[in-house]
C-alpha cells in the first residue's frame with residue numbers, strides 16, 4: 001500500500017486518535033496465563049499459517065473452548081507482516097498502516113493498549129510535471145490527485161452501496177468487473193499530466209494498471225467513504241509495538257500449540273477427521289482445519305478431496321500481487337518530509353519519509369518492477385535518481401514478496417472477474433476445511449483488517465465440527 005497524506009489530515013486525525021487510545025487504556029486485554037491452557041497432547045482444530053488470519057482464527061477457536069494447534073512454515077509468525085530492523089531502527093517489511101476505518105485491527109490495538117504512532121505529516125510533495133518532477137505544496141498535490149481519484153471512482157457509490165458486502169450489486173458489477181484499471185484510465189481521456197498524477201496513486205496498487213481490477217479500486221474507495229482525505233489517511237498510523245508483536249499478543253491469547261518451521265505438504269479430509277502432514281515428515285490429526293495461507297500458495301499444498309475449480313483458478317490467477325516489493329532506504333541528503341509519487345512505469349512508485357537521522361534520512365518505498373533488486377544499493381540509487389537526481393543512497397533493505405515461497409505475492413489486489421466470479425465460492429468451507437486469508441475478505445481485502453475478518457469467519461465455519 002503506498003503511503004500518502006496531507007499535513008491537515010494527519011493532524012486532525014491524530015486528535016481523534018489520542019482520545020481513542022486514552023479511552024482504550026482502561027480496557028486492556030490481558031493474555032491468559034500459560035497455566036490456563038489445556039494439555040497439548042491433541043488438538044480439536046489445526047490452523048495452517050500464523051499470519052493475522054491464522055492467529056485470529058486460533059484465538060476465536062480458543063474462546064469457544066477448543067484446543068488449537070498452529071502449523072507455520074516459517075521460523076517466525078506474522079506472514080506478510082514482519083517487524084525487523086534496518087540501520088538500527090525498527091521497520092516493517094510488509095503490512096503496517098492501520099486506521100480507525102479498519103475496525104477489527106483498530107479495536108485490537110486499542111484492547112492491547114500498546115499505542116499507535118503517526119508517520120510525519122507531509123511538508124512537500126514531489127510529483128510529476130510535464131517534463132520531469134517538481135515540488136508542490138501537499139494541499140495542492142493531494143487536492144488535485146484526490147479530485148482525479150474521485151472522478152476515476154465516480155460509480156463507486158452505485159456499485160458498492162455497502163462496502164462490507166461487496167456483492168450487493170452483483171447485477172451491476174458483472175458488467176464492470178471485467179475492466180482493468182487501464183480500461184478506466186483510457187476511458188477518462190486524461191491529459192498527459194493528469195494521467196501521470198492519477199497513475200501516481202493507482203499505479204502501485206494492483207501490480208500495474210493492466211493487472212488490477214477497476215472494481216477492486218472502487219471497492220477500496222467505498223471502504224474509505226468515497227473520500228480522498230480518508231483514502232490518504234489509511235496510510236498514516238501504525239502500531240507502536242510493531243506488527244509482529246501485535247500478532248504475537250493475539251497468538252498468546254489463543255494458548256495454542258504453535259509449531260514453527262512446519263510447512264504443510266498435504267491436508268486429507270477423511271470425512272471423520274482431517275490429517276495434516278508437513279514437509280518435515282510430521283503428521284497431525286484434528287476434527288477440522290483452518291487453512292490460513294495466502295491464496296497464491298493454495299496450489300502448492302496437496303488437498304484430498306482436491307480443491308474446487310474456483311480455488312485452483314484463484315490460486316493460479318493470483319490474488320496477492322506477485323510483483324510487490326517493499327524497500328527501506330537510508331538517504332544521505334534529507335528530502336525533509338517529502339512524499340514522492342511517480343507515474344506508472346518508474347521502478348519505485350512511492351517514497352514515504354519515516355525518520356530524520358543525525359546525518360541522513362530513513363524512507364520507505366514500494367516497487368512493482370521485477371528488474372529492480374531492492375537489496376542492491378547501486379540499483380536502488382539509480383532508481384531514486386530518476387526522481388531526485390542528486391540523491392545518495394547509503395543503505396537498503398528490501399523484500400520481494402512474490403519471490404517469497406510462503407507468500408508468492410504481496411497484499412491482495414483482485415484481477416478482473418475475480419470479485420463476481422470467484423469471491424463467494426472461495427469463502428465457502430470445503431468439508432471439514434475452511435479458508436482464511438485477507439485475500440478473500442469481504443471488506444478490507446489486501447489489509448490486515450481483512451485477514452482478521454476472514455479468520456473470524458473461518459473459525460465460525462469449522463467450530464461446529466469440534467464442538468465439545
Ligand SMILES: Cc1cc2nc3c(=O)[nH]c(=O)nc-3n(C[C@H](O)[C@H](O)[C@H](O)COP(=O)(O)OP(=O)(O)OC[C@H]3O[C@@H](n4cnc5c(N)ncnc54)[C@H](O)[C@@H]3O)c2cc1C
Pocket residue numbers: 001048049050051052053054071072073074077078079080081093094095096097098262263264265292293294297301324325326401406407409410411412436437438439445446447448449451
Ligand atoms: C509490502 C506490503 C505492504 C502492505 N501494507 C499494508 C498496510 O500498510 N496495511 C495493511 O493493513 N495491510 C498491508 N499489507 C497487506 C497485509 O500485510 C496482508 O493482507 C495480511 O498481512 C495478510 O495476512 P494473512 O494472514 O491473510 O496472510 P499471511 O500474512 O501471508 O499469513 C499466511 C501464513 O501462512 C504461512 N504459510 C504459507 N504456506 C504455508 C504452508 N504450506 N504451511 C504452513 N504455513 C504456511 C506463511 O508463512 C504465513 O505466515 C501489505 C502487504 C505487503 C506485502
